[in-house]
Amino acid sequence: MTDPYVAYREALSLRGLRVTPQRLMILHVIDEGNGHLTAEQIGDRIRAKFPAIHQGTIYRTLELLREAGLVSETHLGDRSAVYELMGNHPHHHLVCDRCGSITEVGDTLLDPLRAALLTEFGFRARTEHFAIFGLCAQCAQQRNSASGIE
Amino acid sequence: MTDPYVAYREALSLRGLRVTPQRLMILHVIDEGNGHLTAEQIGDRIRAKFPAIHQGTIYRTLELLREAGLVSETHLGDRSAVYELMGNHPHHHLVCDRCGSITEVGDTLLDPLRAALLTEFGFRARTEHFAIFGLCAQCAQQRNSASGIE
DNA sequence: TTTTATGCAAAAGCTTTGCACGCCC
DNA sequence: GGGCGTGCAAAGCTTTTGCATAAAA
Numbered sequence: 001m002t003d004p005y006v007a008y009r010e011a012l013s014l015r016g017l018r019v020t021p022q023r024l025m026i027l028h029v030i031d032e033g034n035g036h037l038t039a040e041q042i043g044d045r046i047r048a049k050f051p052a053i054h055q056g057t058i059y060r061t062l063e064l065l066r067e068a069g070l071v072s073e074t075h076l077g078d079r080s081a082v083y084e085l086m087g088n089h090p091h092h093h094l095v096c097d098r099c100g101s102i103t104e105v106g107d108t109l110l111d112p113l114r115a116a117l118l119t120e121f122g123f124r125a126r127t128e129h130f131a132i133f134g135l136c137a138q139c140a141q142q143r144n145s146a147s148g149i150e
Numbered sequence: 151m152t153d154p155y156v157a158y159r160e161a162l163s164l165r166g167l168r169v170t171p172q173r174l175m176i177l178h179v180i181d182e183g184n185g186h187l188t189a190e191q192i193g194d195r196i197r198a199k200f201p202a203i204h205q206g207t208i209y210r211t212l213e214l215l216r217e218a219g220l221v222s223e224t225h226l227g228d229r230s231a232v233y234e235l236m237g238n239h240p241h242h243h244l245v246c247d248r249c250g251s252i253t254e255v256g257d258t259l260l261d262p263l264r265a266a267l268l269t270e271f272g273f274r275a276r277t278e279h280f281a282i283f284g285l286c287a288q289c290a291q292q293r294n295s296a297s298g299i300e
Numbered sequence: 301t302t303t304t305a306t307g308c309a310a311a312a313g314c315t316t317t318g319c320a321c322g323c324c325c
Numbered sequence: 326g327g328g329c330g331t332g333c334a335a336a337g338c339t340t341t342t343g344c345a346t347a348a349a350a
Contacts, residue, residue, distance in 0.1 A: 018349055020305065040339080054307050059340060061305090075225050094273045103271060112262045121253060122287030123244045137272030168324055170330065190314080204332050209315060211330090230314080 004028065015068050022053055026061050027085070030071060035084030035091070035129060036102065042083065074129040076102075090128050096136035103136065154178065165218050172203055176211050177235070180221060185234030185241070185279060186252065192233065224279040226252075240278050246286035253286065 008027040012019045043058040065071040073081045090107035117123045158177040193208040215221040223231045240257035267273045
């Protein structure tokens with residue numbers, strides 16, 4: 001098992017970005033979070049071990065990594081954005097309005113939509129990480145039974 | 151041409167909500183905006199005519215209308231949400247990452263996705279107003295020609 | 301050595317909240 | 326008249342920004 005930080009070092013250097021411990025840690029935590037962590041959560045996780053790291057640095061670094069194409073940013077509704085390493089397997093999130101549960105789904109699901117947008121509107125959808133809101137199976141069932149098939 | 155406010159009065163009363171001039175104006179402006187206005191923009195438009203109406207009232211009223219099911223809330227990336235009257239013809243927004251342009255598209259485009267989510271995951275997607283990010287036709291073309299088919 | 305990133309703190313935006321007055325029912 | 330909504334202002338929260346120091350190249 002090689003040091004995963006080696007890959008992060010290389011990714012930063014290749015883009016002419018400086019390699020700092022803060023950036024390496026942030027990349028590591030983003031990867032661990034698998035696209036589920038907000039900027040604040042990323043900061044909290046890092047500060048649990050290294051309290052000196054300031055939240056301002058997190059925000060600046062996330063913007064940098066996003067512009068460099070290393071990290072994607074997805075807005076999960078009323079909550080803040082969540083971050084994810086690009087190049088990880090593409091997936092999407094079904095967010096339940098009621099219970100807040102998040103379900104991961106594969107990327108092929110969006111193929112028909114992408115194709116339609118491109119042919120009909122020439123629009124190249126950036127769908128490496130999509131958030132879809134609604135009711136999960138459990139909550140939909142509960143709502144039906146609670147009100148006697150409303 | 152009947153007074154559109156009559157419909158708003160009725161909609162509020164039917165749900166046991168009080169009818170106030172502020173709420174009527176907010177509903178009217180939301181309808182005019184056709185799902186493109188943020189809370190602040192709604193406030194600005196109203197204050198252009200009636201400066202006394204406070205932004206706090208806008209926020210409180212939008213939350214009320216959303217909970218009452220009269221208005222839908224869509225998060226268009228960066229930050230603020232945009233608001234739209236429910237029951238208006240469903241449509242969605244293609245938001246260009248580069249130029250910020252917003253293209254309206256019909257609702258049937260999402261039918262295959264909705265069906266797949268329901269059969270595969272039992273997830274009832276709430277897709278009355280969807281935001282899809284990417285590159286519009288113009289910007290995609292510009293990018294290709296600029297870098298010689300990158 | 302030069303350039304750039306970080307820590308720190310203050311500021312900036314957006315949204316929420318408490319209170320007293322006024323309007324809707 | 327009773328209760329709810331609004332105006333007002335202050336507080337809260339997330340994110341951004343300026344500056345001096347520290348670290349990377």
